[in-house]
Amino acid sequence: MKIEELICSVDLVIESASQNAVRFIVPQALQAGRDVMILSVGALADKELRETLFGLAKQHSCRLYFPSGAVVGIDGINSACAAGVSSVTLTTRKPPSGLMGAPYVVEHGIELEKLEKEMLLFEGPASEAVKAFPANVNVAATISLAGIGFERTTVKVIADPSLSRNVHEVNVEGEFGKFCTRVENLPSPDNPKTSYLAALSAISTLKKILNPFQIGT
Ligand SMILES: NC(=O)C1=CN([C@@H]2O[C@H](COP(=O)(O)OP(=O)(O)OC[C@H]3O[C@@H](n4cnc5c(N)ncnc54)[C@H](O)[C@@H]3O)[C@@H](O)[C@H]2O)C=CC1
Ligand SMILES: O=C([O-])CC(=O)C(=O)O
Numbered sequence: 001m002k003i004e005e006l007i008c009s010v011d012l013v014i015e016s017a018s019q020n021a022v023r024f025i026v027p028q029a030l031q032a033g034r035d036v037m038i039l040s041v042g043a044l045a046d047k048e049l050r051e052t053l054f055g056l057a058k059q060h061s062c063r064l065y066f067p068s069g070a071v072v073g074i075d076g077i078n079s080a081c082a083a084g085v086s087s088v089t090l091t092t093r094k095p096p097s098g099l100m101g102a103p104y105v106v107e108h109g110i111e112l113e114k115l116e117k118e119m120l121l122f123e124g125p126a127s128e129a130v131k132a133f134p135a136n137v138n139v140a141a142t143i144s145l146a147g148i149g150f151e152r153t154t155v156k157v158i159a160d161p162s163l164s165r166n167v168h169e170v171n172v173e174g175e176f177g178k179f180c181t182r183v184e185n186l187p188s189p190d191n192p193k194t195s196y197l198a199a200l201s202a203i204s205t206l207k208k209i210l211n212p213f214q215i216g217t
Pocket of ligand 2 (some may be wrong): 002070134135137139140
């Protein structure tokens with residue numbers, strides 16, 4: 001079946017492949033009037049693509065869903081942003097094996113396999129983080145969309161050989177006060193690269209779409 005036919009035969013398209021897949025599939029799906037759930041959220045750091053997708057969704061009366069993914073605290077960021085938010089910081093710690101092959105690691109010739117203690121690989125805005133680590137910090141993009149944008153959201157990426165889990169900490173300060181969340185993610189049972197919670201968040205988003213009631217922000 002051709003991709004155009006496949007899109008037209010479903011109510012909802014779920015992208016869970018890659019940033020390139022977002023560029024290729026999502027515009028087609030929206031133009032065909034289909035709602036879309038996006039997991040490779042990092043693609044939306046590209047302002048032109050972001051504006052195109054939001055524009056198409058509006059034009060074709062479709063919904064775009066961005067699950068919380070592997071991070072916790074999106075509910076709090078959504079609420080906090082109803083007033084002023086002054087800072088949002090994501091600190092991601094991963095075992096070195098989970099970061100190998102990332103463009104930033106390759107370009108800087110970082111020998112992750114030789115690491116004996118934790119190393120801060122990257123600190124900067126989410127806009128740069130998602131390009132430097134496209135398969136590792138989609139969560140930074142989701143946090144940016146929910147919160148204060150890709151330029152004002154700060155991301156730290158740390159490789160830590162003592163870890164076996166992916167750890168994401170989110171610190172938010174604003175007019176509401178401040179909060180900190182921390183999740184220690186186990187890998188998905190059938191995909192060691194990806195945190196189990198990310199897959200569970202897609203299931204939860206499906207339930208939220210279907211439920212007649214909504215709990216949490
Ligand atoms: N939002 C979040 O919190 C999270 C997002 N992700 C992202 O979700 C996506 C899926 O994650 P995983 O299942 O771990 O990735 P994966 O790399 O294990 O599997 C992706 C699959 O999609 C296929 N694929 C990639 N591009 C494609 C294209 N253009 N057309 C057709 N198939 C294509 C690949 O061949 C592969 O089989 C990735 O982009 C990943 O970075 C992963 C974890 C958390
Ligand atoms: O699975 C995780 O812990 C997070 C991740 O890869 C991403 O956000 O892209």
